[in-house]
Amino acid sequence: MLSISRRNFITLGAGLFATGALAGCGGGSSAEGSSSSEGGSSAASGTYKIGVLQLTEHGALDQTNKGFVAALDESGIDAKIDQQNAQNDQSACQTIASKLVNDGDDLIFAIATPAAQAVAGATSDIPVVGSAITDYAESGLVDSNDAPGGNVTGTSDLTPVADQIDLLHQLLPAAKTVGILFCSAESNSEVQVQLAEEALDAAGIAHERYSISSSNEIQQMVESMVGKVDAIYAPTDNTIAAGMATVSMVANENKLPVIVGCDTMVEDGGLASYSINYYDLGYKAGEMAVKILTEDADPADMPIEYLSSDECQLIVNQKTADALGVDVSALEGAQIV
Numbered sequence: 431m432l433s434i435s436r437r438n439f440i441t442l443g444a445g446l447f448a449t450g451a452l453a454g455c456g457g458g459s460s461a462e463g464s465s466s467s468e469g470g471s472s473a474a475s476g477t478y479k480i481g482v483l484q485l486t487e488h489g490a491l492d493q494t495n496k497g498f499v500a501a502l503d504e505s506g507i508d509a510k511i512d513q514q515n516a517q518n519d520q521s522a523c524q525t526i527a528s529k530l531v532n533d534g535d536d537l538i539f540a541i542a543t544p545a546a547q548a549v550a551g552a553t554s555d556i557p558v559v560g561s562a563i564t565d566y567a568e569s570g571l572v573d574s575n576d577a578p579g580g581n582v583t584g585t586s587d588l589t590p591v592a593d594q595i596d597l598l599h600q601l602l603p604a605a606k607t608v609g610i611l612f613c614s615a616e617s618n619s620e621v622q623v624q625l626a627e628e629a630l631d632a633a634g635i636a637h638e639r640y641s642i643s644s645s646n647e648i649q650q651m652v653e654s655m656v657g658k659v660d661a662i663y664a665p666t667d668n669t670i671a672a673g674m675a676t677v678s679m680v681a682n683e684n685k686l687p688v689i690v691g692c693d694t695m696v697e698d699g700g701l702a703s704y705s706i707n708y709y710d711l712g713y714k715a716g717e718m719a720v721k722i723l724t725e726d727a728d729p730a731d732m733p734i735e736y737l738s739s740d741e742c743q744l745i746v747n748q749k750t751a752d753a754l755g756v757d758v759s760a761l762e763g764a765q766i767v
Contacts, residue, residue, distance in 0.1 A: 477508045478537065478723050481530030483549055485542035486518035488672040489694025490587075494541050494562045494712035501716025507724060516545065518645075518672065523548035531556060537719055540584075542668055543569050543618055550582050557722045557729050560584030561715040562708065564618040564666070566734050575734040583729040585715040586736050589666055589691050591622055593704045595629035597744070598689040601702060601756055602661050607636040609659035611651065611677065613669035614641040622665035622691065648673040652680040659686070664700070666691035674698035682753050693745045697767050701756060702746045706737045
């Protein structure tokens with residue numbers, strides 16, 4: 431039976447909450463309800479203009495977006511939402527952020543660290559709510575995670591990294607060396623990598639970093655790990671998550687198990703994860719946005735919010751487990767995909 435320590439996650443979350451943690455995950459496309467280009471708030475008319483900047487398309491960020499919109503819908507407010515996606519292009523983030531600010535939106539929702547950094551750099555007046563960001567303070571978005579002090583607040587996707595490594599150790603007790611796969615351009619990944627290394631050291635498991643700078647390098651990098659490591663750990667890295675189908679294709683063909691940072695990465699072929707729910711994370715961010723819009727809540731005084739360990743879910747890809755010959759039957763209460 432799986433025996434993951436909830437205390438590890440609670441202690442980790444509290445520590446990063448107190449000290450300040452980190453952040454994380456082309457042309458924009460407009461989807462639901464496009465804002466007008468005229469400046470000025472529309473709140474006086476009873477309709478709120480909300481801009482959404484999502485860094486890229488992948489399951490976790492998409493679910494975050496859906497949760498946010500659902501919270502707005504269920505609040506009953508009248509919101510006109512301008513959906514924009516930067517397609518993982520940093521310059522596009524800057525362009526879209528400027529557009530949303532110039533549109534005079536009442537609030538901007540930024541999904542993933544680079545998106546939030548672009549918006550925060552474009553305005554100090556419009557309230558900004560972020561999500562799918564691991565550490566706001568470390569990313570320069572707020573003064574501190576418990577007292578943001580400016581126009582930015584939101585929800586953190588801090589995951590129970592130590593428990594994920596514990597899961598790896600229990601499913602793969604013979605693993606002697608773990609390769610940590612991440613994108614070096616993502617600051618949120620660096621924090622998670624460090625946490626993973628600490629957990630692996632504590633478990634007496636050797637580890638090596640395998641970093642990429644773009645999605646084009648994923649296949650070659652995973653192929654280079656074959657024969658050198660016994661398993662792979664991939665945190666909630668936006669680039670890796672978006673390319674998870676490629677990671678799992680190469681890894682599974684070579685009998686190389688991959689423990690991942692979130693549920694959508696399991697759905698895309700990873701072996702297992704102890705994951706937060708990104709829909710719930712986005713929903714919580716939506717609730718914060720409603721308070722700002724309708725209750726005059728001030729982002730400066732709204733601490734960064736986290737999902738509790740009780741809201742995490744053990745998730746396993748049975749098809750991947752069968753292909754790898756990994757017995758997951760002892761994982762009681764796991765969600766099987």
